[in-house]
Amino acid sequence: MIENMAKTAVVILNWNGKHYLQSFLPLALARTAGQDVSFVVIDNGSADDSVEFLCMQFPSVNLICLDRNYGFTGGYNRGLQQVEADYYVLLNSDVEVAENWLQPLLDLMEQDAGIGACMPKVRDYCAPGFFEYAGAAGGFIDKYGYPFCRGRILNRIEPDAGQYDERRVIFWATGACMMLRAALFHRLGGFDALFFAHMEEIDLCWRMQAAGYRIICEPQSVVFHVGGGTLPNNHPRKIYFNHRNSLYLLYKNLPAGKRTAILWMRLLLDGLSALVYLGSGKYSFFAAVWRAHVHFWKNRRRLTATPNAGAPVSGMYGKSIVWKFFTSRRKLRFSDLAGIP
Numbered sequence: 108m109i110e111n112m113a114k115t116a117v118v119i120l121n122w123n124g125k126h127y128l129q130s131f132l133p134l135a136l137a138r139t140a141g142q143d144v145s146f147v148v149i150d151n152g153s154a155d156d157s158v159e160f161l162c163m164q165f166p167s168v169n170l171i172c173l174d175r176n177y178g179f180t181g182g183y184n185r186g187l188q189q190v191e192a193d194y195y196v197l198l199n200s201d202v203e204v205a206e207n208w209l210q211p212l213l214d215l216m217e218q219d220a221g222i223g224a225c226m227p228k229v230r231d232y233c234a235p236g237f238f239e240y241a242g243a244a245g246g247f248i249d250k251y252g253y254p255f256c257r258g259r260i261l262n263r264i265e266p267d268a269g270q271y272d273e274r275r276v277i278f279w280a281t282g283a284c285m286m287l288r289a290a291l292f293h294r295l296g297g298f299d300a301l302f303f304a305h306m307e308e309i310d311l312c313w314r315m316q317a318a319g320y321r322i323i324c325e326p327q328s329v330v331f332h333v334g335g336g337t338l339p340n341n342h343p344r345k346i347y348f349n350h351r352n353s354l355y356l357l358y359k360n361l362p363a364g365k366r367t368a369i370l371w372m373r374l375l376l377d378g379l380s381a382l383v384y385l386g387s388g389k390y391s392f393f394a395a396v397w398r399a400h401v402h403f404w405k406n407r408r409r410l411t412a413t414p415n416a417g418a419p420v421s422g423m424y425g426k427s428i429v430w431k432f433f434t435s436r437r438k439l440r441f442s443d444l445a446g447i448p
Contacts, residue, residue, distance in 0.1 A: 108189050109169050113145040115213060116192035116289075119200050120182045122151040125160050127200040127333070132165065135204050142209065145169060149186030151176045178303035179282065187297065192289050199283040201333035203232055211327035212286045215274075223320030224287045224312060226280035227328030230267055237266050239332040242281025244271035245324030246309065247447060249428040251373055252353040254279065254309060257324070257441045261432050265440060272326045278422025280322050282308035283332045291315065299355070301409060305345065306352040313360045317415045322422070343391040350377060350399035358403075359410050362417030374400065376429065421448050 117135065121128060128148070136146060146168045150158050152175035161170055171186045187195060194216060196209070208227060215225050229242040238244060243258030244267075255261065257271040280286075285308060295314050298307045312322045357369055377396055384392040424447050432439045 108191055109145075109147065109171070112169075112190065112192050113143045114192060115142075115144045115194045115196060115209070115286075116147055116190050117144055117196045117198055117209075118147045118149060118183070118187065118190060119198050120149050120151060120179060120186070121153060121157050121200050122176055122182070123153045123155045123157065124200040125153075125155050125157040128157060128160065131200065131203050132168070135198065135202075136165070136168075138204050138206060139209055144209065145192065147171060147186070147190055149173065149182055151178075151182040178300075180298035180300045180302050180304065180307045184297040184300060187289075187292065190289075195287045195289050195292060197282060197285050197287065199332065201232075202284055203331040204284075205329040205331070208328045208330055211325050215323060215325050216286060216288065221319075221321055222288075222323050223291050223315035223318070224280045224285050225323040225325050226277075226285045227330050228267070228271070228324065228326040229281060229283060230329060230331050231264075232331040232333045235331060237264055239283075239334055240264060241283050241332060241334055244326060245275065245277035245422075246279035246281060246312075247422045247424060247441075248278050248309065249424040249426065251369060251376060251427055251429070252357045253428050254306070254353075255424075255428050255441070260428065260439045260441060263432070263437060263439065270442060274323060274325050274327075276421045277322050277324050278316075278420065279309040279312040280324070283334075284330045288320075291318070291320065299359070299411075301406065302352045302355060303348065305348040306356055310352075310356050310359065313356065313420065314413050316420045317360070317413050317418045319418075343395040346392055347395040347399050350396050351403050354399070354403040355407075355410055358407050360413045360416050365417075376427075419448075423447070 148161055148168055149171045152173050158172060161168055171189055173185055177185060212225050216222055226242060228244050229239045231237045231239040238258035240259055243256035245257045246254055248254050258265045299310055361369060381393050381396040
């Protein structure tokens with residue numbers, strides 16, 4: 108256990124990311140100077156010289172070294188067992204924080220004990236006037252397990268013109284930058300290690316909601332995310348993780364009476380997606396979807412059902428976002444949707 112930790116711990120999971128640490132860690136430290144904050148880097152068995160760099164350049168940063176790459180889920184689960192704080196801020200190494208990014212999140216958590224996790228508004232580091240894919244202004248999900256955001260529906264990303272600057276309840280907070288109640292994180296068992304990477308934060312937020320907590324986006328806090336630093340959005344392995352893990356998500360968190368029908372519909376929808384990949388010559392993408400389903404059906408019995416699955420949740424769209432998106436000729440915006448609690 109790391110001793111003398113502050114009330115809030117900003118925790119960065121690193122894997123061969125020295126270049127991101129060089130670029131973004133100094134600013135994160137500078138923009139929390141004077142606050143009751145500790146910084147921790149969990150190194151996931153990096154093969155570059157990240158560890159040596161941190162020891163030499165940032166001796167004030169607490170360092171936890173793991174023996175190999177345990178993924179996003181295993182890396183954080185193992186590392187956070189050694190971090191004692193009231194709040195964790197999980198911060199990707201490829202995120203630039205704006206001025207006064209942390210205080211609005213902390214104030215929100217301090218004022219309302221019913222909030223399990225919160226997130227800032229996330230904009231694109233390379234195109235700062237636009238939202239960023241992985242979180243935007245808060246995450247949502249449709250009835251078939253497809254995630255989307257305020258400011259991002261599937262692959263359509265909106266410019267940020269202040270249209271989503273109100274604080275609101277969401278379904279999930281992005282793992283790129285999310286603040287968690289540490290005790291709640293551990294009580295719920297942390298991230299599900301079977302996910303390894305991608306959509307694990309959606310699963311955690313769903314479990315938090317089932318346990319009676321809310322998830323909030325606080326747009327007064329802003330960060331800028333590079334995105335795709337470890338795995339690009341169009342990489343077959345990422346397609347595999349996203350398809351497989353969304354099936355894991357549904358299997359764990361849906362009530363038994365709804366699970367079968369939803370999973371069979373997902374089989375149909377993903378099959379159509381795979382055929383589109385096949386028809387366009389993207390054979391590795393087709394294979395990724397196929398493997399995702401094979402591995403889901405093989406491993407589903409290893410998943411632990413969420414206690415109180417089927418409890419009311421906020422931020423779930425009761426229809427198909429995919430159908431809505433394509434029938435709108437790809438012009439759908441979050442503000443066009445109605446009926447999301």
